Amino acid sequence: MLGDILAGFGLVFAWDNLLAASFGVAFGMIMGAIPGLTSNIAIVLLLPFTFYLNPIAGIAMLMGLSKGGNFGGSVPAILFNIPGTPQAMVTCLDGYPLAKQGKIGKALKMALYASTLGDTQSDLVLFFLAAPVAMIALKVGPPEYTMIVLFSLVVISVAATEDPFRGGIATGLGLLFATVGLDPQRGTPRFNFGLLDLSGGFQILPMVIGLLALSEVFRQIEIEARQKIEERQKSAKRAAKGYMNQSEKSSEADNRVSLSEFKSCLPTIFRSTGIGSAMGIIPGIGTTVAAYLSYIAAKRASKHPERFGKGSLEGLAACESGNNAVVGPNLIPLVTLGIPGNLAAALILGGFMIKGLIPGPMFMERNAPMLYALFTILFISNIFTFLIGSFLIRHVRKLTELPKPILNTAILIFCVIGSYVLNSSMFDVIMMFFFGILGYILTKLKFPLPPIIVAFFLGSLFERKIRQSLLISGGSFSIFFTRPIALAFFLLTIFGVIFLISRRKKDKSRNLTG
Amino acid sequence: MGFSSFSSFSCFLRIGEMKTDQKLGLALLIFCLIMWFLIIPNQVMGKAQSLFPRIITIFIGIPSFLLIISRKDSPKETPFGLEEKKGIARVTITAIIFFIYIFIIDFLGYFISSFLASLAFMLYFGARDWKKIILIPVMLLLFIYFLIEKLLGFPLPSGIIF
Numbered sequence: 001m002l003g004d005i006l007a008g009f010g011l012v013f014a015w016d017n018l019l020a021a022s023f024g025v026a027f028g029m030i031m032g033a034i035p036g037l038t039s040n041i042a043i044v045l046l047l048p049f050t051f052y053l054n055p056i057a058g059i060a061m062l063m064g065l066s067k068g069g070n071f072g073g074s075v076p077a078i079l080f081n082i083p084g085t086p087q088a089m090v091t092c093l094d095g096y097p098l099a100k101q102g103k104i105g106k107a108l109k110m111a112l113y114a115s116t117l118g119d120t121q122s123d124l125v126l127f128f129l130a131a132p133v134a135m136i137a138l139k140v141g142p143p144e145y146t147m148i149v150l151f152s153l154v155v156i157s158v159a160a161t162e163d164p165f166r167g168g169i170a171t172g173l174g175l176l177f178a179t180v181g182l183d184p185q186r187g188t189p190r191f192n193f194g195l196l197d198l199s200g201g202f203q204i205l206p207m208v209i210g211l212l213a214l215s216e217v218f219r220q221i222e223i224e225a226r227q228k229i230e231e232r233q234k235s236a237k238r239a240a241k242g243y244m245n246q247s248e249k250s251s252e253a254d255n256r257v258s259l260s261e262f263k264s265c266l267p268t269i270f271r272s273t274g275i276g277s278a279m280g281i282i283p284g285i286g287t288t289v290a291a292y293l294s295y296i297a298a299k300r301a302s303k304h305p306e307r308f309g310k311g312s313l314e315g316l317a318a319c320e321s322g323n324n325a326v327v328g329p330n331l332i333p334l335v336t337l338g339i340p341g342n343l344a345a346a347l348i349l350g351g352f353m354i355k356g357l358i359p360g361p362m363f364m365e366r367n368a369p370m371l372y373a374l375f376t377i378l379f380i381s382n383i384f385t386f387l388i389g390s391f392l393i394r395h396v397r398k399l400t401e402l403p404k405p406i407l408n409t410a411i412l413i414f415c416v417i418g419s420y421v422l423n424s425s426m427f428d429v430i431m432m433f434f435f436g437i438l439g440y441i442l443t444k445l446k447f448p449l450p451p452i453i454v455a456f457f458l459g460s461l462f463e464r465k466i467r468q469s470l471l472i473s474g475g476s477f478s479i480f481f482t483r484p485i486a487l488a489f490f491l492l493t494i495f496g497v498i499f500l501i502s503r504r505k506k507d508k509s510r511n512l513t514g
Numbered sequence: 515m516g517f518s519s520f521s522s523f524s525c526f527l528r529i530g531e532m533k534t535d536q537k538l539g540l541a542l543l544i545f546c547l548i549m550w551f552l553i554i555p556n557q558v559m560g561k562a563q564s565l566f567p568r569i570i571t572i573f574i575g576i577p578s579f580l581l582i583i584s585r586k587d588s589p590k591e592t593p594f595g596l597e598e599k600k601g602i603a604r605v606t607i608t609a610i611i612f613f614i615y616i617f618i619i620d621f622l623g624y625f626i627s628s629f630l631a632s633l634a635f636m637l638y639f640g641a642r643d644w645k646k647i648i649l650i651p652v653m654l655l656l657f658i659y660f661l662i663e664k665l666l667g668f669p670l671p672s673g674i675i676f
Contacts, residue, residue, distance in 0.1 A: 164577075165539075165577040165578075165580050165581050165584070166577075166581075168573070168574075168576070168577035169542060169574055169577050169578060169581075171573070172570050172573040172574035172577075173574065175570045175573065176567070176570050176571075176574070179566060179567050179570065183558075183560075183562075183563040185562070185563075186560060186562065186563055188558075188559050188560060188563055189557075189559075190557060190558050190563060190567070191553070191557045191558070191567075192557075193557065214612075217608075218605045218608065218609065221601070221604055221605050221608055221639075222598075222601030222602060222604060222605050223601070225597070225600050225601040225603075225604040226597040226598060226600070226601045229596065229597045229600055230597060403641070404639060404640075405635070405636045405639035405640055405641035406636065406641070406646070406650055408635065408639055409632050409635040409636050409639065409650075409651070409654075410654055412612060412631070412635060413628055413631070413632060413654060413655075413658070416615075416616065416619070416624075416628070417658060417662065417670075420624075420670070420671070421662065421668055424668075424669070426616070426619060426620060426671065429616050429619070430616060433609075433612065433613060433616060436609075436612075437609060440605065445534075445538060463566045466566065467562070467565075467566075
């Protein structure tokens, strides 16, 4: 193994490889920062160009796009409460409140540090655990998958929301949206209401842009209108610029992360990296779920859970390190079993195949130096993410000083682009509008939006695995309770719900007695 | 528990006395019934194909029912104030402009319709400096043109002129 690692190092350190990785990170960050564009679209568009690069440079560029995009999506999430990528929606919960307190620099820097550290640590997981973990991953079949997804859905419904009933309904809505299109086994149409455009189901990007970006613009417009009336009523004059209350002046301390603040977030970052890595190893679970579960775990473990949702650095560090920690381990099922863990990994699989590298069980044996070269380039990409991200942070803050009319207009225009580019379809743009209205109404009715999106992500996987399990068992549900790993996750779900609900009741009665 | 649930549930016959959460739960419960008896049988063929949608309908129905029975003793709600009504009106008008913008893209093309929509949005959101109102959409659209159409090679919808 040591010989393979050293051979891998030797392959990496060439100018074209490093240039490709840095270009990928920079471009991915820009694409990730524009809601709807995302690094996945960047990967799709640049994939053909990797044909002209050597294998390491090609894959390095694609990996850089993925990593850069992960951090890039956090930037608008912090500045405007509009996630640039789906996984950044958890970043909004504490990133935006921090920015409203005038701590934009602090929030962006903590997001960068947590992302880079989480990513680097999880790359170590990939480096040393790829082979043994692949053996365990082989034991995860449909019943185990079903229970893992059920656990994720229930935890997100109950723990991640103020009102578990609304959380459950939101999760149910997300699962329902996932059923639109074609039945995953029989291929028969479902809920398309005679519309050909709905045969492929709802697309994730228009849904995310509508629910999170467009509805947020509507919400900001309403808030601004109400503030103007309140100001008139109070006869107070205040020049409203940007999304932030400009009277929140920031000091130098508000624009940096002190050593003590960073140290206090380290346990959270380590925990979230563990959660993200575990989620990354299992194909299909993804960065968004990892971000959410990391956030929930951090809140439970925190000495100050009441600060979460109001500008907690811990909360921000948790979701950022959690979602970035998925990227490296997501390659484990890809390179060892040939199973892509998410869309980005599937596209990177395409990159592998363009270069004649076929991932799978024999990949490690036949291409070990190449594999370790790729793992090394992942580490190096983290350095580029840190450097380029630091540069970006110094300049993006100025965006918040843009007047609201310009900002709102630009976001509305980008919503259309972001929805259109995936399939060149105006129907997707119309769906984005529909989800924007729905998102606004749901927000008015105090429904959380993130569980809808997470449930949508997991819905078709959940259904496929349930039906595969029932096929294996001949229609009997006992398969979910007779396989040890599946049973363990089921019990974890039940006890988790009981624990969370009783904890919430205890917190409520403590608040009432003061 | 049984009697208090029944008495809570029986109040849904007096809809005017219900709290917002209870009305919401009732509306969702009705939606679940429509899903179960009307939409699923008409839109999904086959027992296996309808299994998962039916499970989800139950998944939505249970918390909806719990919203009705558990929020009976919620505190009194304040009705919408003038500020909130004005805010919602402003959002409605923005949404109408946005819808018209999407609608005209197919006729005028992305760039012309986006330019016109940008003018409309900026004026409606309160911008009054005409130099900014014209220049900023032009710069924004030029950026989009170079990034999306030229650099990424991605064609955007064209219309009768451009």
